[in-house]
Amino acid sequence: MTTLLSDGGAVLIRQLQKARHAPALLVLTQTMPLMMLLFFGYVFGSALAMPGAEYREFLVPGLLAATAANGLMTGMFTAAQDAHRGVMDRFRTLPMSRTAVPLGQTVADLLTTAVSLVPVMLVGLAMGWRTENGLPGALGAFGVLLLFRFATAWVGTYLGLLSRSEEAAGQLGSATFVLPMLSSAYLPTAGLTGWLRTVAEWNPISAVATAVRALCGNTGGEAAPGASWPAAHPVAGAVLWSLLLLALFVPLATRRFARGRD
Amino acid sequence: MTTTYAVLSEGLEKHFGEVRALRGLDLAVPEGTVCGLLGPNGAGKTTAVRILTTLTAPTSGRALVAGHDVTRDPAAVRRAIGVTGQYASVDGDLTGRENLRLFARLAGLRGRAGRERADGLLDRFGLAEAADRVASTWSGGMRRRLDLAAGLITRPRVLFLDEPTTGLDPAAREHIWEAVRALADEGTTVLLTTQYLEEADRLADDILVVDRGRAVATGTPAALKARIGSYAEVTVARADALTAAAGVLDRLTGGRPALDEERLTVGATVLDPAVTLPRVIRALDGAGVPVTDASLRPPTLDEVFLRLTRVPAPAHAPTPTKENAA
Missing domain, CATH: 3.40.50.300 (P-loop containing nucleotide triphosphate hydrolases)
Incomplete structure (x- = not known):
């Protein structure tokens, strides 16, 4: 256990050092959600039936959820890059804990995410988004987002270890941007046709987005008539989804890392 | 011990x-x-x-x-x-x-x-x-x-x-x-x-x-x-001198010389350490072979394989480990 923490800490420091040497990448990943926030909020939002101000209040939690879901992309890319460049093999020849590498990487990702959610929230506040339920609600929302980020980072790590090549992981990773499109992150699901609505409502991103809305008392936080279970119980849904993903992918990624590839 | x-x-x-x-x-x-x-x-x-x-x-x-x-x-x-x-x-x-x-x-x-x-x-x-x-x-x-x-x-x-x-x-x-x-x-x-x-x-x-x-x-x-020996290669001035050069190398090395008529070279594997480059050149000179270039060098990996396995090194063999690892 002490080796796990010490080794995990070493990997965590490494991830933060990498980020420090390539700040441009961090800025770039940071700009993306902000651009989307402005773009959706003012360009697309103006074409919606929902009044602009109300839509922007709906949108900010959705974008926070989509940013949290990006752990999938980052985790995938980080793991594939290390596997591809041989750093992973170096780790695997060292007398170190087998869980430490994915753990250190996902925790480092969690820390950078915690920091990078702040600008999105600040721009959101400037656009009229509010946390109506005070500090507990806001902290709860933040917690739900980080838990979900942690879970998706583990899923990404596993997929990155599977994909082996940086290019494949990059391609697959950028394809994940469609996942929030099929959720209630950007648009309410109530208007979708039957089966599509069910799919979108069972999308974990929907649960997270709706949970943040419910916890902050925003538009879209209450279940629409005929909503599926996760849409009706968003906070429980978001937490359960995250725990389920962690329960599946922590052992999968760890085992994959320990056994390596042939 | x-x-x-x-x-x-x-x-x-x-x-x-x-x-x-x-x-x-x-x-x-x-x-x-x-x-x-x-x-x-x-x-x-x-x-x-x-x-x-x-x-x-x-x-x-x-x-x-x-x-x-x-x-x-x-x-x-x-x-x-x-x-x-x-x-x-x-x-x-x-x-x-x-x-x-x-x-x-x-x-x-x-x-x-x-x-x-x-x-x-x-x-x-x-x-x-x-x-x-x-x-x-x-x-x-x-x-x-x-x-x-x-x-x-x-x-x-x-x-x-x-x-x-x-x-x-x-x-x-x-x-x-x-x-x-x-x-x-x-x-x-x-x-x-x-x-x-x-x-x-x-x-x-x-x-x-x-x-x-x-x-x-x-x-x-x-x-x-x-076991592998070294490789002697001689370049001659005229194509009609190739056979004579091959004869000399054959006597010296017993290594069945290989002739290349385009490059005007004769080559043979040398196993006997007593066969040195000066000796090769003296023998050729003594036989009146017009030599323009001569060398005695360590064999390439290909030649090593040829000698040790009697089959050419698999230049285009599948490389599973590399590709799988990449």
């Missing part, structure tokens, strides 16, 4: 689907010696190293490294080994110092001990000046030295070097060779893989020639070279 083996393997097999990368490889590397695995791409050298360094499990057979079974007690093996190779690499996004400190910490050297170990290795390999620059900006030779330093963090009893100088220029190669020689002199057991006969010759106490997943020859560099 009994010999203790740092690396011992029996009947190592590794299959990748249909491809049999290793087909019963036996290895015995005595402690404190340098063993060179010499072979072309796809011979199974890298696969062997990956099994011995616990990166991949053998399909069958068994291997002991520093006395520990690689499949049953990989953790003990990892405490005894250092790996530098094509795949076990350093992190280009970190500085040299950050890399070594990271690996030191992961090898169990915390705090000051780790920092001192990292700084000591940077000094030893002449990397102290560049230490605080990101490693991806370094030259290939410097990165390879950093890689070697990273492999030494654990003060390994057995060091694995997978093609340590492939792709390096001669000066950088010389630098690595010196470092490996010094390590061997300190008593570290080294197992290195290489495609270069010269490298194996310079560094190894024993060479194992590997082809298609098994050893095809083994011995000291001197013994192998005696």
Whole structure:
């Protein structure tokens, strides 16, 4: 256990050092959600039936959820890059804990995410988004987002270890941007046709987005008539989804890392 | 006196689907010696190293490294080994110092001990000046030295070097060779893989020639070279002198000379160390052959294989280990 923490800490420091040497990448990943926030909020939002101000209040939690879901992309890319460049093999020849590498990487990702959610929230506040339920609600929302980020980072790590090549992981990773499109992150699901609505409502991103809305008392936080279970119980849904993903992918990624590839 | 083996393997097999990368490889590397695995791409050298360094499990057979079974007690093996190779690499996004400190910490050297170990290795390999620059900006030779330093963090009893100088220029190669020689002199057991006969010759106490997943020859560099010989090649001035030149070479070497009418050359393998270049030239001159060029050189890897296996080196053989690992 002490080796796990010490080794995990070493990997965590490494991830933060990498980020420090390539700040441009961090800025770039940071700009993306902000651009989307402005773009959706003012360009697309103006074409919606929902009044602009109300839509922007709906949108900010959705974008926070989509940013949290990006752990999938980052985790995938980080793991594939290390596997591809041989750093992973170096780790695997060292007398170190087998869980430490994915753990250190996902925790480092969690820390950078915690920091990078702040600008999105600040721009959101400037656009009229509010946390109506005070500090507990806001902290709860933040917690739900980080838990979900942690879970998706583990899923990404596993997929990155599977994909082996940086290019494949990059391609697959950028394809994940469609996942929030099929959720209630950007648009309410109530208007979708039957089966599509069910799919979108069972999308974990929907649960997270709706949970943040419910916890902050925003538009879209209450279940629409005929909503599926996760849409009706968003906070429980978001937490359960995250725990389920962690329960599946922590052992999968760890085992994959320990056994390596042939 | 009994010999203790740092690396011992029996009947190592590794299959990748249909491809049999290793087909019963036996290895015995005595402690404190340098063993060179010499072979072309796809011979199974890298696969062997990956099994011995616990990166991949053998399909069958068994291997002991520093006395520990690689499949049953990989953790003990990892405490005894250092790996530098094509795949076990350093992190280009970190500085040299950050890399070594990271690996030191992961090898169990915390705090000051780790920092001192990292700084000591940077000094030893002449990397102290560049230490605080990101490693991806370094030259290939410097990165390879950093890689070697990273492999030494654990003060390994057995060091694995997978093609340590492939792709390096001669000066950088010389630098690595010196470092490996010094390590061997300190008593570290080294197992290195290489495609270069010269490298194996310079560094190894024993060479194992590997082809298609098994050893095809083994011995000291001197013994192998005696078996392989060297290659004499003579260029003549006129095509009609080729037969005469071939006759002279045949008498000297008994090696069935090969004629190339386009390049006007005759070549033959020389096994007898008494056959020197001056002797070849004198004999040709005495027979009145108009010689424009003559050389006696070590054989290429291809020629080594031709002699040891009687089949050409598989230039386009499948390279499962590389592709799978990439």
